[in-house]
Amino acid sequence: MQLEQEDQGKGENNNSGRDVNQIEALAGRLEGAPVYSNGSKSNELFQLKQESHVDLFPAKIMELPSDSLERTPTQMLFSVGNKILNDTFVRMNGDVPHHAACLLRNILQVIEGRFSNQAESLKTQNNLFKAREGKYQSRINALETLVAGTSEENEVVKSWLLQLKIALQHEKTELEKKKIEEQDIAQFKRDKVRNEVEISALKQELETTKRAHEEQCSLLELHLSESKAYYEKRIEEIESHLANSRTQVKELKTFLKSKSLKWKDKEHNFESFLNDQFGAFQELRAAMESVKMEVLKSKRSYSEELKYLGMKLKGLAEAAGNYHEILAENRKLYNEVQDMKGSIRVYCRIRPFLPGQSQNQTTVEFVGDNGELIVNNPLKQGNESCKLFKFNKVFCTSATQEEIYADIQPLIPSVLDGYNVCIFAYGQTGSGKTYTMSGPSLSSKSNWGVNYRALHDLFQISQSRRGSIIYEVGVQMVEIYNEVVRDLLSSKGKSASMVYLDLLTIGIWNTAQPNGLVVPDASLHSVNSMKDVLELMNIGQMNRATSVTALNERSSRSHSVLTVHVRGTDLGTSTILRSCLHLVDLAGSERVDRSEATGDRLKEAQHINKSLSALGDVIFALAQKSQHVPYRNSKLTQLLQSSLGGQAKTLMFVQLNPDVASYSETISTLNFAKRVSGVELGAARSSKEGKDVRQLMEQLTYLKDAIARKDEEIERLQMLKADHKNSKQGMISPWHESSVHSKQSIRTPRHSQKLLGMGEKAASDMGNCSEYSMDEPSKNPGSLQLKLAREDKDKNYNEVDELLGTGDANFEERLSDISDGDLSMGTETDRSINSVVEYALFPEAEKSAELTPARSIITENIPAENTEKFTMPSSLKTSRSSQVPHKAQMKSSSLSLNRSSSKVMSSVRKIATGSSSLKPPKR
Numbered sequence: 001m002q003l004e005q006e007d008q009g010k011g012e013n014n015n016s017g018r019d020v021n022q023i024e025a026l027a028g029r030l031e032g033a034p035v036y037s038n039g040s041k042s043n044e045l046f047q048l049k050q051e052s053h054v055d056l057f058p059a060k061i062m063e064l065p066s067d068s069l070e071r072t073p074t075q076m077l078f079s080v081g082n083k084i085l086n087d088t089f090v091r092m093n094g095d096v097p098h099h100a101a102c103l104l105r106n107i108l109q110v111i112e113g114r115f116s117n118q119a120e121s122l123k124t125q126n127n128l129f130k131a132r133e134g135k136y137q138s139r140i141n142a143l144e145t146l147v148a149g150t151s152e153e154n155e156v157v158k159s160w161l162l163q164l165k166i167a168l169q170h171e172k173t174e175l176e177k178k179k180i181e182e183q184d185i186a187q188f189k190r191d192k193v194r195n196e197v198e199i200s201a202l203k204q205e206l207e208t209t210k211r212a213h214e215e216q217c218s219l220l221e222l223h224l225s226e227s228k229a230y231y232e233k234r235i236e237e238i239e240s241h242l243a244n245s246r247t248q249v250k251e252l253k254t255f256l257k258s259k260s261l262k263w264k265d266k267e268h269n270f271e272s273f274l275n276d277q278f279g280a281f282q283e284l285r286a287a288m289e290s291v292k293m294e295v296l297k298s299k300r301s302y303s304e305e306l307k308y309l310g311m312k313l314k315g316l317a318e319a320a321g322n323y324h325e326i327l328a329e330n331r332k333l334y335n336e337v338q339d340m341k342g343s344i345r346v347y348c349r350i351r352p353f354l355p356g357q358s359q360n361q362t363t364v365e366f367v368g369d370n371g372e373l374i375v376n377n378p379l380k381q382g383n384e385s386c387k388l389f390k391f392n393k394v395f396c397t398s399a400t401q402e403e404i405y406a407d408i409q410p411l412i413p414s415v416l417d418g419y420n421v422c423i424f425a426y427g428q429t430g431s432g433k434t435y436t437m438s439g440p441s442l443s444s445k446s447n448w449g450v451n452y453r454a455l456h457d458l459f460q461i462s463q464s465r466r467g468s469i470i471y472e473v474g475v476q477m478v479e480i481y482n483e484v485v486r487d488l489l490s491s492k493g494k495s496a497s498m499v500y501l502d503l504l505t506i507g508i509w510n511t512a513q514p515n516g517l518v519v520p521d522a523s524l525h526s527v528n529s530m531k532d533v534l535e536l537m538n539i540g541q542m543n544r545a546t547s548v549t550a551l552n553e554r555s556s557r558s559h560s561v562l563t564v565h566v567r568g569t570d571l572g573t574s575t576i577l578r579s580c581l582h583l584v585d586l587a588g589s590e591r592v593d594r595s596e597a598t599g600d601r602l603k604e605a606q607h608i609n610k611s612l613s614a615l616g617d618v619i620f621a622l623a624q625k626s627q628h629v630p631y632r633n634s635k636l637t638q639l640l641q642s643s644l645g646g647q648a649k650t651l652m653f654v655q656l657n658p659d660v661a662s663y664s665e666t667i668s669t670l671n672f673a674k675r676v677s678g679v680e681l682g683a684a685r686s687s688k689e690g691k692d693v694r695q696l697m698e699q700l701t702y703l704k705d706a707i708a709r710k711d712e713e714i715e716r717l718q719m720l721k722a723d724h725k726n727s728k729q730g731m732i733s734p735w736h737e738s739s740v741h742s743k744q745s746i747r748t749p750r751h752s753q754k755l756l757g758m759g760e761k762a763a764s765d766m767g768n769c770s771e772y773s774m775d776e777p778s779k780n781p782g783s784l785q786l787k788l789a790r791e792d793k794d795k796n797y798n799e800v801d802e803l804l805g806t807g808d809a810n811f812e813e814r815l816s817d818i819s820d821g822d823l824s825m826g827t828e829t830d831r832s833i834n835s836v837v838e839y840a841l842f843p844e845a846e847k848s849a850e851l852t853p854a855r856s857i858i859t860e861n862i863p864a865e866n867t868e869k870f871t872m873p874s875s876l877k878t879s880r881s882s883q884v885p886h887k888a889q890m891k892s893s894s895l896s897l898n899r900s901s902s903k904v905m906s907s908v909r910k911i912a913t914g915s916s917s918l919k920p921p922k923r
C-alpha cells in the first residue's frame with residue numbers, strides 16, 4: 001500500500017511535470033516554436049520573444065481561450081501580466097500614480113518569486129522521492145533474496161523488515177506532510193486566482209480612472225483656454241491702469257514737491273515760534289523761581305502768622321467757653337430780671353422743612369445764640385428785606401424736644417412753689433405749635449412735647465418734696481372753638497359751659513387763690529401719677545378725634561388749653577399753696593379772613609381772628625399800661641387773664657414756618673411776638689396762704705355777716721319809712737319808689753368806692769345813674785337809725801380795709817387803675833386786685849356755693865377714693881339757696897357790692913355756654 005501511495009505520488013509529480021511541459025508547449029505554440037520539455041528553455045524563449053514583440057504578445061494572449069491559459073506556465077503569466085501593466089502605465093502617460101504602479105509591480109514580482117520558489121522546491125522534492133524510491137526498491141530486492149535464505153537469516157530478515165516497516169511508517173508520515181503541502185499549494189493557487197480577479201478589477205478601475213482623468217484633462221484644457229482669455233483681458237486692463245497710475249504718480253510727485261516746499265516753510269516758522277516760546281519759557285522760569293522764593297517767604301510768614309493765630313484762637317476758644325458760660329448766666333439773670341419785672345418770656349422755634357419742601361427758599365437768614373433772629377425775603381433784593389428780631393431765645397430747626405423743654409424746666413418747680421405759670425404756642429397753621437406743646441406722638445419719650453414733660457416733672461418734684469409738702473394735682477382739658485368752650489374729659493361728652501367767675505366760682509382748688517381760673521362745668525380730674533395723666537390725655541385725644549371727624553380738621557382752628565391745678569399743704573406750717581399751670585395750643589394765627597372763606601370756614605376764621613385780635617389788644621393794653629385791659633372781648637383772653645394780667649410767669653412760643661411762601665405770616669407773627677416780649681406784668685407772686693390769711697378770711701366772713709345784718713335792718717327801716725310816707729302822700733310808682741329808696745338808702749362809703757376800684761369821678765358818674773344814684777346823706781330824709789347804720793357800715797368797711805391792707809395809698813392807686821366807666825366794674829382788669837375785692841365782699845360760703853356744678857362734675861368723674869380729697873370743708877358747705885337771701889340782704893345796704901356781685905353773676909350767666917378740650921397731638 002505504501003508503494004501504491006508512492007506511485008501515486010510519483011503520478012502526481014509526473015502530472016505537475018506534465019503541466020509544466022504543457023505550459024511550455026503552449027508557449028511554443030503561441031510563438032509557433034517547438035515545445036521544449038525543459039522550463040528554462042521556454043523562459044529564455046519567452047524572454048527573447050518579449051524583447052522582440054513587445055506589443056503583439058499580450059494581445060495574442062488575450063485572444064486565447066481560458067483553458068489554454070490554465071496550461072500556461074505561471075512565470076510566463078506573471079511576465080505577461082507585468083508586461084500588460086507596464087504597457088498600460090506607458091499608455092496612461094503617468095496618470096496612474098507612480099507609487100501605485102511601483103507597488104503593483106512589486107506585488108506581482110513577489111507573487112511571481114514565491115511561485116517560482118514553490119515550483120523549485122516541488123521539483124527538488126520530486127527528485128528526492130525518485131531517489132528514495134530506487135533505494136527502497138533495492139532493499140526490497142535484497143530482502144527477497146534473504147527470504148529465500150536460512151531461518152537465521154530469516155530472523156535477521158524479520159528485524160530488517162521491522163526496521164523497514166518503521167522506515168515505511170516514517171515515509172508515510174512524510175507523505176502525509178507532503179499532502180498537506182500540496183493542499184497549501186492548491187490554496188495558494190486559489191489565492192492566485194483571487195489575486196488575478198483583483199488584478200482585473202484593478203484594471204477596470206484603472207480604466208475608469210483613466211477615462212475620468214481624460215475627461216478632467218479636457219475640462220482643464222477648456223478652463224485653461226477660458227482663463228487664458230480672461231487673463232489676457234486682465235493684463236490689458238492692468239496695463240491701461242498702469243498707464244493711468246503713471247500719470248497720477250507724475251501729478252502726485254509735483255503735488256508732493258509743492259507740499260514739501262510748504263512744509264519746509266512751516267517748519268521754518270515753527271522753529272522760529274519754538275525759539276520765541278523757549279525764550280518766553282526761560283523768562284517764565286525765572287519769574288517762577290522768584291515767585292517760588294516769594295511763596296516760600298510767604299509760607300514762612302504764614303506759618304508764623306498761623307502759629308500766632310492759633311495762640312489767639314486758643315485764647316478765643318477759652319474766651320468762647322467762658323462766653324457761653326457768661327451767656328447762660330446772662331440768660332439766667334435776664335430771665336430773673338424778667339421774672340422780677342413780670343415780662344412775658346418769648347421763645348422762638350423754627351420748624352424744619354418738611355419732606356418735599358425746597359430747602360433753598362428759607363426766610364431765616366441768621367439765628368444768634370443770644371436770641372437774635374434775622375429774617376429775609378429771598379424773593380426781594382437788597383438788605384431792606386432783612387429784619388432783625390430779638391427774643392429770649394431762638395431755637396433753630398435742629399432743636400430737639402428735649403432741648404426745648406430744658407429752657408422751660410425751671411418754670412415747673414415754680415408751679416409747685418405756688419406760682420401760676422402759663423405756656424402758650426402762637427403761630428400760623430402748620431408751624432409746629434402742636435409739635436412743641438404735645439409732640440408728634442406719645443409712643444416714645446423723646447417725642448414728648450412740653451405738656452407731657454412738664455407734668456412728668458411736676459410729679460417727680462412733688463414726690464421728692466413728699467416729706468415736707470403734700471401735693472394734690474387736678475387736670476382740666478378744654479378747647480375753644482367758635483367761642484364755645486368744650487370739655488374733652490367729660491364722661492358725658494357734652495359741651496361744658498364756661499363760667500368765668502373769678503373767685504366766686506373757684507371751688508376747693510382755688511378757694512383762696514387770687515389768680516385762679518376754672519371752667520366750672522368742665523370736669524376737673526384728680527391725678528396722682530403720670531400714668532393717670534396719660535390715660536386722661538388719651539381720653540381727651542379720643543374725644544378730640546371724634547370732633548375732628550365731625551368738624552373737619554378742627555384742630556387748626558381751635559384753641560386748646562390744658563390746665564393743671566396744684567394744691568400743696570405744708571406739713572410743718574399748714575400753709576396752703578395753690579397754683580395752676582396753663583398749657584395752651586392756640587389756633588393758627590394766619591389771617592384766614594383775607595382768603596375768600598365762606599360759610600363755616602368764614603365763621604371759624606372770624607372767631608379765630610376775633611380771639612387773637614383780642615389777645616393782641618390785651619397785650620397791647622398791658623404793654624401800654626392802659627387803665628383798661630379788655631380781657632372780656634373773647635373767651636381766650638378771659639381764660640388767659642390770670643396768666644396775662646395776673647402776676648404769673650408767662651412764656652410764649654412763637655412758631656415759625658421757614659418756607660418763603662409764609663414770609664408775610666412769619667413777619668406778622670414776629671411782630672406780634674415782639675409786642676408780647678415788651679409786656680411787663682409785674683413780679684410774679686406766690687399764692688401761699690398761711691394761717692393768718694385764713695384767720696383774716698374768717699374775720700372777713702364775720703364782718704360781712706354783720707354788714708349784711710345791718711343792711712337788712714336799714715332796708716326794713718326804709719320800708720317802714722316808705723310805708724309811712726305812702727300813707728301820707730298817696731300812691732307812688734313802686735319802681736320810682738324803689739329808686740328813691742335806693743337813692744335814699746344806698747350810699748357807698750368811701751372805702752367801698754375804693755374797693756370797687758372807683759375814684760371820686762367814677763363814683764359821681766355812677767351817682768348820675770338813676771338806678772344806682774348815690775345822693776348826699778343830707779338830701780336823704782333818712783332816720784337816725786339809718787345814719788347810725790351807715791356809720792356802722794363805714795366802720796365795718798374800715799375794718800375790712802385794715803384787714804385786707806387795702807387802706808394804703810398804693811392799693812388806692814391800683815384800684816383807681818382798674819376803674820373803667822364803660823366796663824363792668826372790676827372784671828376786665830387785673831384779676832389779683834379783682835379777686836381781692838371779691839374776697840372782701842363775699843364770704844367763702846358763697847364761693848363754695850357757686851362752685852357746686854364744678855364739684856358735682858369732679859365727683860362724677862373721679863374715682864371714689866379720690867373724691868375724698870375734694871371734700872368741701874364744713875365752713876364752706878353753704879347751699880346755693882342760702883346764698884340768695886344773702887344777696888338780697890346786701891342789695892339795699894351796699895350798691896357797689898350788689899352791683900359788683902350782680903355784674904359778676906350776670907357775667908356768669910352770660911358766659912354759661914361752651915365746651916372744652918385739649919388739642920391732641922396730630923398723627
Ligand SMILES: Nc1ncnc2c1ncn2[C@@H]1O[C@H](COP(=O)(O)OP(=O)(O)OP(=O)(O)O)[C@@H](O)[C@H]1O
Binds near residue numbers: 350427429433556655
Ligand atoms: N420741630 C419739628 N420737627 C419736625 N417736624 C415738625 C416740627 N414742628 C412741626 N413739625 C411737623 O410739621 C407739621 C405741622 O406741625 P403742627 O401740626 O405741630 O403744626 P401746628 O402749628 O400745630 O398746626 P395747626 O395750627 O394746624 O394745629 C407736622 O407734620 C409736624 O410733625
